[in-house]
Amino acid sequence: MKVRQLARQIVEFYEKISSWENSVVKGSGLTPSQMHTIEIVGHEGRLRMRELAEKKGVTTGTVTVTVDRLEKEGYLRREAHEKDRRSYEIVLTDKGEELFKRHHEYHVSLTEEMAAALTEEEMALFSGILSKVNGVF
Known part of the structure; x- marks a missing residue:
């Protein structure tokens, strides 16, 4: 298989996942980035702000704006870090936890749809490949 063909397939897969995610998030009143934070x-x-920023692949300044908005909307809250009083951890509120669980169920449903097209062996192979590729980033 040629790298260019694989690149096209990755882009197509990304576009389909992105389109699906946007359609699911649309009704929540949040942006995909805000939902990703949740x-x-x-x-x-x-998570500390720095850890959250690293996981999102953005600066702490960018994630602060997102957290501020989600805190104002009642999805997240800042709590003083147990060992470092100068630092805060970000946690879900009950409202945020409810939204997270609902949204996660959409992901489980999508995964079930994809898995239905694969054999057990193909699912294991796909999972292994995703783990390996995710480790690169």
Whole structure:
């Protein structure tokens, strides 16, 4: 397989996932970036701003704007770090947790749809490939 063909397939896969994600997020009143922030915090539990920025691949300034908005909307809150009083951790509120769980179920449903087209062996192979590729970034 040629790299150019693989590049085209990756772009097509990204566009389909992105389009699906945008359609799911559309009804929430949030941007995909804001929802992604909720997803990360939902999976991780508690994160410092710096850690959240690293996971999103943005600056702490950029993530601060997002967290400010999500805190104002009642999805996130800042809590003083247990060991470092100068630092805050970002956590989901009950409202944020509810949204995270609902949104995560959409991801599970999408994954079930994709998995239905694959054999068990192909799913294991796909999972291994995704893990390896995700480790590159």
